[in-house]
Amino acid sequence: GIQVEQSPPDLILQEGANSTLRCNFSDSVNNLQWFHQNPWGQLINLFYIPSGTKQNGRLSATTVATERYSLLYISSSQTTDSGVYFCAVDNNAGNMLTFGGGTRLMVKP
Amino acid sequence: DAGITQSPRHKVTETGTPVTLRCHQTENHRYMYWYRQDPGHGLRLIHYSYGVKDTDKGEVSDGYSVSRSKTEDFLLTLESATSSQTSVYFCAISSPDRVFYNEQFFGPGTRLTVL
Numbered sequence: 001g002i003q004v005e006q007s008p009p010d011l012i013l014q015e016g017a018n019s020t021l022r023c024n025f026s027d028s029v030n031n032l033q034w035f036h037q038n039p040w041g042q043l044i045n046l047f048y049i050p051s052g053t054k055q056n057g058r059l060s061a062t063t064v065a066t067e068r069y070s071l072l073y074i075s076s077s078q079t080t081d082s083g084v085y086f087c088a089v090d091n092n093a094g095n096m097l098t099f100g101g102g103t104r105l106m107v108k109p
Numbered sequence: 110d111a112g113i114t115q116s117p118r119h120k121v122t123e124t125g126t127p128v129t130l131r132c133h134q135t136e137n138h139r140y141m142y143w144y145r146q147d148p149g150h151g152l153r154l155i156h157y158s159y160g161v162k163d164t165d166k167g168e169v170s171d172g173y174s175v176s177r178s179k180t181e182d183f184l185l186t187l188e189s190a191t192s193s194q195t196s197v198y199f200c201a202i203s204s205p206d207r208v209f210y211n212e213q214f215f216g217p218g219t220r221l222t223v224l
Contacts, residue, residue: 041217043218
């Protein structure tokens with residue numbers, strides 16, 4: 001099956017700093033999503049982005065499907081950005097997501 | 110919120126007992142999924158449904174069964190719970206046949222502990 005790798009696995013930032021999270025995948029995809037899992041365990045949809053670039057406030061994402069990677073940018077980080085960020089992809093008609101291992105982000109005040 | 114609820118939210122049970130988790134949606138999405146989340150493994154698909162009474166296995170289906178008798182409800186059953194099934198279980202929904210709408214949305218999760 002498709003392999004999904006996220007980097008870095010852990011990231012510590014000072015409030016106000018910017019960061020880039022990366023997701024590499026091993027095959028072509030027809031669905032790519034970024035999620036934020038908050039400290040209470042809730043999975044929050046950030047982006048549905050199988051290709052192209054999207055922005056939502058301080059967050060933006062870019063997927064380069066031909067090169068099999070996606071990037072999540074967090075600007076002016078806040079303590080509420082802490083948690084785990086997951087990339088998940090699907091490459092078949094069953095729409096079954098395969099998740100990466102996540103990036104654990106801690107933003108310090 | 111995508112209109113997904115899971116019940117119970119927390120459950121502690123003993124090895125060998127049957128357990129049923131419920132996922133309920135109010136969005137009329139055709140597809141529903143059950144995932145489990147374990148430390149070091151991320152989320153992995155257990156079973157999914159692509160319509161009423163239509164289900165299929167995912168990556169980690171052994172020891173689990175599912176049923177979907179109506180669009181809004183998807184049940185996950187552990188016939189005889191084992192300690193290895195201690196996990197957090199997430200339900201998800203999507204409608205991949207809607208044009209430009211292939212996004213999955215997740216419920217709040219159920220934390221299951223098998224003693």
